[in-house]
Amino acid sequence: MTRVKPMPQRSLIPSVLPRTLVAGLMAALISSTAIAPNSVSAQGNVTLDINSCDDNNYPDIVCVVTPKDQTGIPVQGLPAAAFEVADGNTTLGDVQVEQIENPNVKNNILLVVDFGTSSRNTASLAALRTSAEQIISSLAPDDEIGLIGVTGGIELGDVNNPPLDPAKESPFVNAGQQRNTVINIIRTLPAAPGTPLYDALCKGITLASKQTVGSRAVIVLSDGKDVGSKVCKADDPISSASRNGVPVYAIGIGDRLDSAYMQRLALQTGGSFLEAATAGDVAPKFTEIQRGLKTQYRLSFKGVTPPDNDPAGHPLSIRVNTASGRATENTTFKALYPIKPIVQSANFQQGDVAFDLSTPLPFGEVEVTPNLQARNIARVEYLLDGEIVRVAETPPFSFILDTTRFEPDPERDHVLIIRAYGEMTNPANITEAQYTFRAELPIPTETPPPPGTEVPAQAGQTQATARPVATVGRGTPQPTAAPAITPTVVPTGIGASIQRNPLLGVLLGVVVLGIVALVVMMLVLQRRRQQASRIAAAANEPQTIMDIPGSPDLNGDGDGLGEGASEGNQTRVFGTAGGLSGVGENRTKVFRPGKATLEFTTGKMKDKKFQVGVGGIDAVLIGREVDVSIGNIKLESEFVSRRHARITLENDKLLLYDLGSASGTRVNGVPLQGRIELNDGDLVEFADTTAQLKMNTPVKPGA
DSSP: OOOOOOOOOOOOOOOTHHHHHHOOOOOHHHHHSSSOTTTOOOOOOOOOEEEEEEEEEEEEEEEEEEEEESSOOOOOOOGGGGEEEEEETTEOOOEEEEEEEOTOOOEEEEEEEEETTTTTTTHHHHHHHHHHHHHHTTTTOOOOOEEEEESSSSOSSSSOOOOOTTTTTTEEEHHHHHHHHHHHHHHOOOOSSSSSSHHHHHHHHHHHHOOOOSSEEEEEEEEEEOOSSOOOOTTHHHHHHHHHHHOOOEEEESSOHHHHHHHHHHTTOOOEEEESSSGGGHHHHHHHHHHTTTTEEEEEEEOOOOOOOTOOOOEEEEEEEEEEEEEEEEEEEEEOOSSSSSEEEEEEEEEEEEEEEOOBBBBSSSEEEEEEESOOOEEEEETTTEEEEEEOOOOOOEEEEEEEGSSSTOOOEEEEEEEEOTTOOOOGGGEEEEEEEOOOOOOOOOOOOOOTOOOOOOOOOOOOGSOOOEEEETEEEOOOOOOOOOOOOOOOOHHHHHHOOHHHHHHHHHHHHHHHHHHHHHHHHHHHHHHHHHHHHHHHSSOOOOTTOOOOOSSSSSOOTTTOOTTTTTTOOOOOGGTTTTTTTSOOEEEESEEEEEEOGGGGTEEEEEESSSSOOEEEESSSSSGGGGTTOOOOOOOOOTTTTEEEEEEEEEEEEOOOOOOOOTTTEEEOOEEEOOTOEEEEEETTEEEEEOOOOOTTTTT
């Protein structure tokens, strides 16, 4: 992956510039940047994250990307022309771009709220408390929230690890689980004289800089006036935020607003400034900021690489160009065959000779092999003159066309339809191709005259071509009718050789019987070895059986399960052990399922259940592109990574690993970093898809 490294940020508006020059620079920035109404924003150098790419409907590809400024905040308002997509060395045209809001993007919000009584009356403070509660309540469950209440004095202490006053300050906590803790601080926060805004900003920026996962930002609700700061000056919060890459979003409140400082604070830190007429208008302004923090772009385009199903994939490059810089990110995609089959052509061949149907097909057997292109071929049907004559279910899906079965008619057109099925259950994934041809007639032969028969020559005939005659009575020659000419089938290939040499047929028969006997012997030996292995395994260790229809009802409750088994844990009784040689008689073998069941509760996988911790299976992969044929779990969501997470059974414990997914993995609402042991009832979130883990009740053998 290639990224453009952010350059060190410098102050956009030096504090020594005259007020008129400051206003002019701000106006230029506003006019050149796409922002929300009544807001001002600035962005530095950019980076680009490719969150996901879906090539399942190739050549149609959909990628979700996030361009970010140097503070890690998504860049908003980019037009389609800002993006370039290259399939290998080919730059693609007609790239459709849509700005979207991904609710699963994690935000870390440090809220600085000005509760100083020096500039507010009782009604204004009450409205501000309500607005702050609304902001905290609107955060997503994965977001984290911290609080600095600006009232009275602010204790900074250690610059890198400032102390927190629990009466008016809170460290970062998970919004889904502990937001009420922060709300209670706001409700009970005592109002006191003084508004040490600069000290509060320095403290909040230090706390936010320690958040490393997801977007981070400081949101300040204030009129911009400082009263009583003891450590930090006006420029100190700006320098600290720029140095630590923490954007400050300033929401100015009231008609006595110091808008010049609030705008400078936002612009020079990579945030934005919005103005609220009253404290009650703050929450909608925060909603604008929150949407921007979760901004992503959906890019839709068509690949030009010919389909080849190459599992290694092909290079894909995405570039974003902004006024603040450019960034390029690389990934790969698979040029998958189409889901609906394509019959590109068909080969008609007899021996080493191919025919293009411009001339009649030869008399005899002709092999027809279709050239198919599809992600999966379920079967191929051949219809000859409207009748199904062949169903092929394995490659190369060929068909032997026997032209000797046709009625002798050189002018008749025959129609062969090749019908390919990509998916048997979906009629839309069926393709037909039609081929019209004619067939040659057999070579006619004449029956020779009996020995001793003379054939008198007729006018215009030689003796060799005269009709044969027969002797009637005393030898008076009488003309006889010419023998009828009947078409005969001329044997070709190995059949003709056997007809000429019967001994060859005997030898071939002996060889075929020998081969058949050898194959049967090998199959019998293999089956005996497999049975011996199963017996040994059954005698020592219970096996995992997902579902065995027709199992005997050993406990007599009518559910087809053994004693102690239930539909909930899907344990099945597999016959009696007496049926397996060497295991013993009159004993029942109970097979256990996996250690736990993963039941999905949201998304497209809702109500689906999967066994995890199955003996003999090292790990279960979970993601958007995994091989489900070996027990992995495929999730259909553009926010889920290709290889999102993994569940392993280690020392009889289920361990969950996040595999560096873009949208993250959470257990009981807590983001997963590294690995964690799973317990009964745990809620696991893979991006926007949630599942619950339920431990299976173990069933003891013989119980």
